[in-house]
Amino acid sequence: MKHTISVLVENHAGVLSRVSGLFARRGFNIDSLAVGVTGDPAVSRITIVADGDEHTAQQIEKQLNKLVDTIKVKVLGADELLARELQMIKVNAAPAQRSEILTICEIMGAKVIDMTPTTMTVEISDSAVQLQRMHDLLEGYGIKEIVRTGTIAIQKGSVTIR
Amino acid sequence: MIRAAQAMVKCLEKEGVKVVFGYPGAAICPFYDEIYASGIHHVLVRHEANAGHAASGYARMTNSPAVCIATSGPGATNLLTAIATAYADSVPLICITGQVSTDQIGCDVFQEVDITGAAEPFVKYSYLVKEASDLPRIMKEAFHLAGTGRKGPVLIDVPVDVQNTMIDFEYPDEIRMRTYKPTVKGNPLQISRIREACINAEKPLICAGGGVFLSDACSELRAFVEKANIPVVSTMMGLSIFPTDHRLYLGMLGSHGVKSANHAVRDCDTLIMIGARVGDRAILSPSFLAENKQIIHIDIDPAEIGKNIPVDIPLVGDCRSILTELAQGDYPENAHSAWIDEVMQSKGIRPKRDDAEGFIDPKAFIRMVSDRLPDNTVCVADVGQNQIWCCNNFAFRSGSRFLTTGGMGTMGYSVPCAVGAKMADPSREVLAVCGDGSFQMQMMELATIVQENIPVKIIVMKNTKLGMVRELQSKGYGDRQIAVDIGTYPDLVMLAQSYGIKAERVSDMSEAEEKIERLVSSDEAFLLECSVYERETTL
Numbered sequence: 001m002k003h004t005i006s007v008l009v010e011n012h013a014g015v016l017s018r019v020s021g022l023f024a025r026r027g028f029n030i031d032s033l034a035v036g037v038t039g040d041p042a043v044s045r046i047t048i049v050a051d052g053d054e055h056t057a058q059q060i061e062k063q064l065n066k067l068v069d070t071i072k073v074k075v076l077g078a079d080e081l082l083a084r085e086l087q088m089i090k091v092n093a094a095p096a097q098r099s100e101i102l103t104i105c106e107i108m109g110a111k112v113i114d115m116t117p118t119t120m121t122v123e124i125s126d127s128a129v130q131l132q133r134m135h136d137l138l139e140g141y142g143i144k145e146i147v148r149t150g151t152i153a154i155q156k157g158s159v160t161i162r
Numbered sequence: 163m164i165r166a167a168q169a170m171v172k173c174l175e176k177e178g179v180k181v182v183f184g185y186p187g188a189a190i191c192p193f194y195d196e197i198y199a200s201g202i203h204h205v206l207v208r209h210e211a212n213a214g215h216a217a218s219g220y221a222r223m224t225n226s227p228a229v230c231i232a233t234s235g236p237g238a239t240n241l242l243t244a245i246a247t248a249y250a251d252s253v254p255l256i257c258i259t260g261q262v263s264t265d266q267i268g269c270d271v272f273q274e275v276d277i278t279g280a281a282e283p284f285v286k287y288s289y290l291v292k293e294a295s296d297l298p299r300i301m302k303e304a305f306h307l308a309g310t311g312r313k314g315p316v317l318i319d320v321p322v323d324v325q326n327t328m329i330d331f332e333y334p335d336e337i338r339m340r341t342y343k344p345t346v347k348g349n350p351l352q353i354s355r356i357r358e359a360c361i362n363a364e365k366p367l368i369c370a371g372g373g374v375f376l377s378d379a380c381s382e383l384r385a386f387v388e389k390a391n392i393p394v395v396s397t398m399m400g401l402s403i404f405p406t407d408h409r410l411y412l413g414m415l416g417s418h419g420v421k422s423a424n425h426a427v428r429d430c431d432t433l434i435m436i437g438a439r440v441g442d443r444a445i446l447s448p449s450f451l452a453e454n455k456q457i458i459h460i461d462i463d464p465a466e467i468g469k470n471i472p473v474d475i476p477l478v479g480d481c482r483s484i485l486t487e488l489a490q491g492d493y494p495e496n497a498h499s500a501w502i503d504e505v506m507q508s509k510g511i512r513p514k515r516d517d518a519e520g521f522i523d524p525k526a527f528i529r530m531v532s533d534r535l536p537d538n539t540v541c542v543a544d545v546g547q548n549q550i551w552c553c554n555n556f557a558f559r560s561g562s563r564f565l566t567t568g569g570m571g572t573m574g575y576s577v578p579c580a581v582g583a584k585m586a587d588p589s590r591e592v593l594a595v596c597g598d599g600s601f602q603m604q605m606m607e608l609a610t611i612v613q614e615n616i617p618v619k620i621i622v623m624k625n626t627k628l629g630m631v632r633e634l635q636s637k638g639y640g641d642r643q644i645a646v647d648i649g650t651y652p653d654l655v656m657l658a659q660s661y662g663i664k665a666e667r668v669s670d671m672s673e674a675e676e677k678i679e680r681l682v683s684s685d686e687a688f689l690l691e692c693s694v695y696e697r698e699t700t701l
């Protein structure tokens with residue numbers, strides 16, 4: 001089962017390796033990990049999507065809480081979160097194919113951010129499912145390179161994690 | 163302005179540190195130079211791991227963080243085993259290592275190793291100090307972290323140039339860590355639920371672990387147990403909380419425990435674990451246990467609760483405060499008496515043993531030694547058969563203390579730990595018991611004993627084998643013995659004497675009394691080599 005975990009941590013040296021090391025040691029596989037500072041520059045927010053059963057998820061939550069640098073841990077339920085990931089794809093695009101690709105981008109809410117005589121680079125920010133769909137749609141043209149950020153998530157409604 | 167290295171020493175003094183254990187090298191020289199000028203007593207061990215183990219013995223006797231020191235690179239890596247050992251047993255240590263100069267970090271220069279990285283899985287916290295002015299705050303935090311909540315080792319890695327930087331020194335009065343606030347007081351609702359469960363249970367049982375020592379709650383536990391009239395088993399780390407002959411005490415549980423304890427665990431209807439982490443050597447199949455009984459778990463570390471066993475009533479907090487509150491309940495007198503009679507029936511029954519000529523009976527011998535030693539003796543057991551012989555045969559009395567490495571089972575722990583324990587409390591008799599294998603992992607510490615004039619007593623159970631592994635091979639691998647024969651050498655009596663330490667050998671029970679008398683009455687360090695039959699059984 002996939003779990004999305006938000007962790008607020010003190011922005012100390014080594015904190016990322018403490019968090020990721022903990023996952024490895026407890027046999028919890030990380031699907032994606034994204035990290036960035038929050039409104040308070042002394043605090044970072046780490047979003048981790050990981051796979052494991054309920055018991056392991058509980059363990060991980062407790063172990064994360066135990067880390068000295070951890071301010072707050074929240075395991076987000078699938079129905080209470082808004083999740084986004086950023087993906088950039090460099091795809092083969094001969095002049096004849098450009099308008100087709102542009103149409104796909106328009107429908108998928110993606111943006112063309114670079115272009116050469118033979119390629120286009122598009123950017124999409126959406127859920128993991130939509131990112132996969134975008135990938136599938138462009139695959140036929142020949143994807144040259146693809147890069148994804150990993151999921152970040154926030155709770156729906158007015159509740160916050162702080 | 164003072165040198166940061168001097169500030170470090172001042173921090174130690176502010177924390178009341180009188181003794182440190184260590185081994186020097188280039189990268190830690192500025193700090194040593196300031197120890198030279200201070201009133202702190204430095205104990206030069208003969209291997210860095212033993213600095214950690216000695217500090218562990220010291221910390222466990224004083225129940226506050228103790229300090230060990232090593233240089234960068236190999237000094238620091240030598241210390242790793244002791245750090246991991248302390249972590250597994252929640253022993254509060256401050257480990258200070260030298261590091262190469264900040265401008266050289268990452269360049270793979272001479273004696274550079276990423277020690278905070280290497281130790282990361284088994285420290286409570288670690289610091290690589292980049293700013294000298296941070297040192298006072300870091301030292302203050304380190305002592306706080308090591309010695310509160312679930313205790314443990316904290317590593318401070320200090321580059322040599324940082325040690326030499328001039329700073330304004332002021333030791334902070336308070337800790338400002340918004341993230342670290344261990345729960346001490348137990349939830350009152352859960353406490354009253356536990357009180358009720360203790361009263362309503364027909365067959366309650368308490369399992370006491372090392373956390374009871376860590377929270378200094380031995381007398382609180384005893385008061386509660388006696389009031390609620392509940393029988394008690396102990397984990398290895400909880401040995402000596404209860405005197406062996408206490409009317410409610412059953413002995414050690416687990417794969418190397420005694421029948422009376424294990425049967426009680428099997429048959430109870432309510433199991434109350436206090437400061438115990440349900441390790442696999444204590445409770446082999448926890449989920450099976452949890453099926454037919456109510457499980458109550460009291461621990462300072464929320465992550466331990468529910469980790470290895472499903473729990474019906476969890477309670478997070480400090481054992482001492484919780485036990486004080488638990489003892490305040492109204493409990494019926496003479497409760498559970500049928501159950502107590504039932505479990506006590508098998509207490510003290512020992513398996514039969516065949517006499518082996520030319521050898522001592524290690525179990526009977528341990529009993530004799532413990533009967534002869536003062537009540538408040540500290541017994542440190544190493545790892546292997548010798549450890550289990552101690553666990554199940556040393557007669558703990560009120561005021562005695564048992565030390566061993568329960569979590570890691572680190573061979574070579576006993577002698578350096580005994581050194582630290584004796585330094586912490588010179589008024590008490592301290593006995594280290596080890597095997598001939600484990601002794602050879604720590605025998606360099608005989609030199610420390612002599613140099614520091616530390617009158618510890620050492621018993622080596624010499625069975626010429628790595629006995630516990632030999633037994634594994636005999637039972638599980640068709641007696642195909644490989645890499646367990648360690649020979650009859652060295653002559654430990656001669657070896658000890660070459661250091662100037664008194665030593666004797668005993669190879670027959672008829673001489674036991676006399677030899678034990680000499681060991682106990684010696685006011686100097688004393689080593690006793692005991693000839694033990696190579697096929698002697700653990701249990």
Ligand SMILES: Cc1ncc(C[n+]2csc(CCOP(=O)(O)OP(=O)(O)O)c2C)c(N)n1
Pocket residue numbers: 545546547548549571572573574596597598599600601623625627628629630631
């Ligand atoms: C550092 C370390 N290495 C290896 C082991 C594995 N081990 C556990 S018990 C044991 C045998 C110990 O032999 P000895 O010290 O002679 O004690 P005995 O079992 O004979 O009493 C060994 C090798 C260990 N626990 N620690």
